[in-house]
Amino acid sequence: NAGVMQNPRHLVRRRGQEARLRCSPMKGHSHVYWYRQLPEEGLKFMVYLQKENIIDESGMPKERFSAEFPKEGPSILRIQQVVRGDSAAYFCASSPGGRIGYTFGSGTRLTVV
């Protein structure tokens, strides 16, 4: 039973490009959460999704960031027109429901040059 799979592990983008981060939840998990960890900081909640629905996006920047969790396929976190301040580690977690059984992926480290 594979854990939460995130890809790519490392992503380098030039300023102004788009970044797409993918997250495949654990088998049987229908809840996906995205967190961001900036250097020297803890993980900060961004968005919570269930299949085809955004439940809570209160932690997501209002512009350039979007997330989806389609009926088929992985959850995608999309960052348009990236800037240097977007450089961070982005972690995805999944759960069967609620905060019990919350499992994190290994993260995607985004570097904007």
Added chain:
Amino acid sequence: DQQVKQNSPSLSVQEGRISILNCDYTNSMFDYFLWYKKYPAEGPTFLISISSIKDKNEDGRFTVFLNKSAKHLSLHIVPSQPGDSAVYFCAASEGHNLFFGTGTRLTVIP
């Protein structure tokens, strides 16, 4: 506004001794608390949790203590082992979100 705080960025402990990691929180509505362990280049791994209705939870070498009146929790690891060296994150839950502290880097010296 940091609702969960870990004021010690690092801690060094001799192998075999006790490691005590501390965490403070400000939101009295938090009803569930968790500790995660994180190695470099990996995602956080769940370690142990405690509900707000309890004051202690033990799992092997790991014990979490909760003091609700002080809004403080701590993680005790005894005896500490070199493999415990990692960054430890405290997290608190209200609803579906987890609010994380900034982490404490534990180094266990052989």
